[in-house]
Amino acid sequence: MSGKLKHIRYSLLGWSGVALFLLLWETGARTRWIDPQFSPAFSSVVRAMLDLAADGSLGEHVIISLWRAACGLIAATALGIPLGFLLGLRFPVWAEVFDPFLRTLSQVNPFSLMPVFVLFFGLGEAAKIVVIAWVSLWPLLFYTTTAVRAVDPVLVKTGRSFGMTRTALYAKVILPAALPVIFVGLRIGAGLVFFMIVAAEMLGSNGGLGWLVHNSAMNYQIPRMYAAAVLIIVLGYLLSRLLSFLERTLFSFDKEPPGLAETPRPAAFSWRPGWRSGVIVAIVTIAFLFEGGRVVHETNVRAASLDGYIGQDGGSGQGASGKGGIRSCCRPRTAAKNDMVTSSGGF
DSSP: OHHHHHHHHHHHHHHHHHHHHHHHHHHHHHTTSSOTTTSOOHHHHHHHHHHHHHTTHHHHHHHHHHHHHHHHHHHHHHHHHHHHHIIIIIOHHHHHHHHHHHHHHHTSOGGGGHHHHHHHHOSSHHHHHHHHHHHHHHHHHHHHHHHHHTSOHHHHHHHHHTTOOHHHHIIIIIHHHHHHHHHHHHHHHHHHHHHHHHHHHHHSOSSSHHHHHHHHHHTTOHHHHHHHHHHHHHHHHHHHHHHHHHHHHHHGGGSOOTTOTTSOOOOOOOOOOOHHHHHHHHHHHHHHHHHHHHHHHHHHHHHHHHHHHHHHOSSSSOOTTSOSOOOOSSSOTTOOGGGOSOSOOOO
16 A cells, blocks of 8 residues: 555656646736737636537547558558568678668658658658658667567577477567567657657648647647647657556566565556457557548548639638538638638648
C-alpha cells in the first residue's frame, strides 16, 4: 500500500507543475497580465476545442493526422526492419561501407527534400507519407542493424544445431532476441513521425492538426489555434506514454534488475501477445487505415470543390449547386465560403 501511495504522491507532484502553468495562464489572461487578444484564457481555448468537437471537425483532423502518421510509420517499418536485417546479417561489410553515407542522409533536413518528394510523388498524400516515412526510417534501420548484430551467438549456434532453416532462424531466434532494441527504434521513429506530420500539414494539406493550426492563424482565430496546439501536445504525450507502457509490458523481463526477485512488488497488469493479439491488432489497423483513407479522400474532395467554387464565383455566396454553404473540413458543415481565408495550405 505504501508503494501505491508513493506512486500517487509522485504523480500528483509531477502534475502540479502543469496545473500551476494552466492556472497562471488563465489568471494572466483574465487580469490582462498578458494580452488576451494574442493569448486567450485557457477556458476560451477549451471552449474552442469543445466547439470543434461538437461540429465533428476535430475528430476528422485527428483521424487525418493519425492516418498519415500510421501510413508513414508502416512504410518505414516495412522498409527499415528488413533492410536492417540484410545489412546486419547478410551484408555486414556493406553495412560498414554505407554507414557514413546513411548517417549523413539521416541528418538531411526533410523539409529541404520536400520539393524532391513533390516532384516524384506529386502534390497529394503520397508526398506527405513519403516524407514522414523518411524521418522514421533511420531510427528503425540503425536500431535494427545494431540489434541483430548484438544477438548472442550462442543462440544462433543453438538454432543451427537443431537444423533450423535460415528463415526459421531469423523468425524464431534472431527476431525475438533483437525485438526489444528494435522497439526502441520504433518508439523513437513514432515520436519523430508525430512532430513531422504536424509540420508537413502546416506546409501543405487540406486537413489535419497541423493544417488546423496554420489555417486558424491565417484566419486570426486565435482560440482555435491554441486549441489545436494543445491537442497536439496532449496526443504527443499520450503516444509517448502508450509506447513506453508497451515497452515495459512486452520487454520487462529483459530489464529486470538483479537482486529484486525476492522483493515483494504490487500486482501489475501483465500481458504477453500471442497470435490472437496479432490478429486483433492487424484487423484494427486495417480498419483504421480504410476509415482514415475514406476521411482523407472526402476532405480532399471538399477542399477541391471549395477551390473551384471560389474560382468560379465572384462572391455571390452561391456554389455550383446553388446552395449558400460549403462543406469544409475545419468548420461546421454550414460554414460559408467567406468565413475562410484559405482552404488549403499548399506546397
